[in-house]
Amino acid sequence: MEKDVGVSPLAPAPQLAECWARVRGRLREEVGEVEYRTWLRQMTLAGIDGEEAVVLLPTRFLRDWVRGHYGDRLRALWVQENVGIRRIDVRVAANARVTDSADDQQAEGGLAETLAPSRPEPRAEVKPDPRSDWSAPLDPRFTFDTFVVGKPNEFAYACARRVAEKPASPGFNPLFLYGGVGLGKTHLMHSVAWAIREAHSQRNIAYMSAEKFMYRFIAALRSQSTMEFKESLRSVDVLMIDDLQFLIGKDNTQEEFFHTFNALVDAGKQIVVSADKSPSDLNGLEDRLRTRLGCGMVADLHATTYELRLSILEAKAIAASAKVDKRVMEFLAHKITSNVRELEGALNRLIAHANLFGREVTIETAQEVLKDILRAHDRRVTIEEIQKRVAEHYNIRLTDMSSARRARNVARPRQVAMYLAKQLTQRSLPEIGRRFGNRDHTTVMHAVSRIAELMQADSGFAEDVELLRRMLEV
Numbered sequence: 001m002e003k004d005v006g007v008s009p010l011a012p013a014p015q016l017a018e019c020w021a022r023v024r025g026r027l028r029e030e031v032g033e034v035e036y037r038t039w040l041r042q043m044t045l046a047g048i049d050g051e052e053a054v055v056l057l058p059t060r061f062l063r064d065w066v067r068g069h070y071g072d073r074l075r076a077l078w079v080q081e082n083v084g085i086r087r088i089d090v091r092v093a094a095n096a097r098v099t100d101s102a103d104d105q106q107a108e109g110g111l112a113e114t115l116a117p118s119r120p121e122p123r124a125e126v127k128p129d130p131r132s133d134w135s136a137p138l139d140p141r142f143t144f145d146t147f148v149v150g151k152p153n154e155f156a157y158a159c160a161r162r163v164a165e166k167p168a169s170p171g172f173n174p175l176f177l178y179g180g181v182g183l184g185k186t187h188l189m190h191s192v193a194w195a196i197r198e199a200h201s202q203r204n205i206a207y208m209s210a211e212k213f214m215y216r217f218i219a220a221l222r223s224q225s226t227m228e229f230k231e232s233l234r235s236v237d238v239l240m241i242d243d244l245q246f247l248i249g250k251d252n253t254q255e256e257f258f259h260t261f262n263a264l265v266d267a268g269k270q271i272v273v274s275a276d277k278s279p280s281d282l283n284g285l286e287d288r289l290r291t292r293l294g295c296g297m298v299a300d301l302h303a304t305t306y307e308l309r310l311s312i313l314e315a316k317a318i319a320a321s322a323k324v325d326k327r328v329m330e331f332l333a334h335k336i337t338s339n340v341r342e343l344e345g346a347l348n349r350l351i352a353h354a355n356l357f358g359r360e361v362t363i364e365t366a367q368e369v370l371k372d373i374l375r376a377h378d379r380r381v382t383i384e385e386i387q388k389r390v391a392e393h394y395n396i397r398l399t400d401m402s403s404a405r406r407a408r409n410v411a412r413p414r415q416v417a418m419y420l421a422k423q424l425t426q427r428s429l430p431e432i433g434r435r436f437g438n439r440d441h442t443t444v445m446h447a448v449s450r451i452a453e454l455m456q457a458d459s460g461f462a463e464d465v466e467l468l469r470r471m472l473e474v
């Protein structure tokens with residue numbers, strides 16, 4: 001049970017209100033508009049209790065969230081106000097009401113009207129509002145308009161569009177989007193949510209990461225409010241869970257998700273899920289859940305092509321109103337191939353550099369500014385590629401990389417490949433050993449030091465290995 005909030009403000013209300021407005025304003029600047037509106041907008045100040053400022057929120061969930069995520073900042077900001085506050089207490093408001101209106105005075109964080117002990121209010125039952133409680137903030141940059149479509153993602157994009165236009169249509173429920181890291185799954189999910197929100201503002205959309213889903217579920221178990229949890233979750237029209245792979249191994253949460261999933265699909269609600277693998281490859285997910293996830297539309301976001309990467313860079317440069325030399329973008333699209341997030345990060349860094357020095361970035365400057373990213377990328381060559389290149393170079397069969405043959409003309413190239421695998425990849429010695437016909441890690445260690453020795457002793461051999469390294473790094 002919550003303590004009753006019967007706190008009297010020490011400072012006169014107008015002064016207190018000013019302090020509180022400053023605290024809120026600074027927090028708003030720090031966390032950004034989207035985050036502020038999602039979590040903090042409904043805070044009200046109950047008053048000051050000795051050295052403690054008492055802040056109210058309308059639901060237990062919001063209270064826990066604000067306490068856990070913003071409690072320290074709130075305290076620090078209050079301390080800065082120099083009115084003797086040392087602690088913050090975040091509580092559920094006795095007569096809280098959840099409001100969705102941005103204009104609402106109380107929701108905008110005014111001084112709570114509930115303070116005066118002389119005016120006891122009955123404790124209202126706070127119904128969790130699925131929209132403000134459930135959904136994580138949507139990134140305003142992640143819309144269909146800003147999503148660049150190319151061969152690798154056109155199918156996923158078309159499916160997402162279709163779901164946004166006609167939620168819960170047969171064959172598209174659930175929509176399961178999957179693909180490697182940073183290929184646009186979250187971007188597409190947010191786009192679907194924005195589009196549905198725009199076309200059907202009355203629909204309740206709950207978008208959250210699987211991690212958040214689990215957090216909420218566990219919090220509900222702890223506070224013995226699982227019924228409330230289930231009811232509020234089942235009242236949404238569109239449930240979107242990002243990074244579902246997080247539920248692997250979390251059996252209880254999977255179970256809950258499975259029931260929610262069934263209840264929503266049976267009620268004709270749309271589910272959209274993203275993961276890093278297809279349902280059939282998500283080992284560790286219960287079979288029945290896997291089957292259900294795969295029975296709607298499954299769409300893969302494939303690895304990007306050079307053309308798509310270049311188009312994305314062009315679009316992002318335009319969006320940032322930045323002029324970036326086409327050759328620099330081509331260089332980036334060529335070099336940074338693994339994920340779009342990293343590509344975007346590199347572009348942003350170059351734009352910041354150009355702004356700082358007031359001149360356009362050249363390829364040479366890009367190489368210098370992005371040294372760390374490019375180096376990490378260069379190292380991302382696979383053991384298979386190394387084996388293939390080295391086998392070709394020494395004219396031996398690829399299978400000899402893993403065979404038991406010990407003849408010098410085979411064993412030496414194999415050692416070179418092991419040496420390069422150690423130098424150019426992040427793999428451990430045992431892992432490298434496994435890829436070379438299940439050899440022991442001491443064999444790899446021996447190969448690495450033997451090749452280093454030979455390179456010291458024989459400059460011709462050293463040049464040969466260096467040449468191979470350069471070829472693999474391109």
Ligand SMILES: Nc1ncnc2c1ncn2[C@@H]1O[C@H](COP(=O)(O)OP(=O)(O)OP(=O)(O)O)[C@@H](O)[C@H]1O
Pocket residue numbers: 142146147148149153179180181182183184185186187188243276312340341344
């Ligand atoms: N096709 C695209 N067009 C425009 N931007 C894109 C595209 N694909 C990815 N991005 C951008 O790349 C970044 C990473 O994308 P996103 O977060 O959606 O990836 P993800 O697949 O969800 O990654 P993770 O596996 O880490 O969850 C975002 O800034 C997103 O806007």
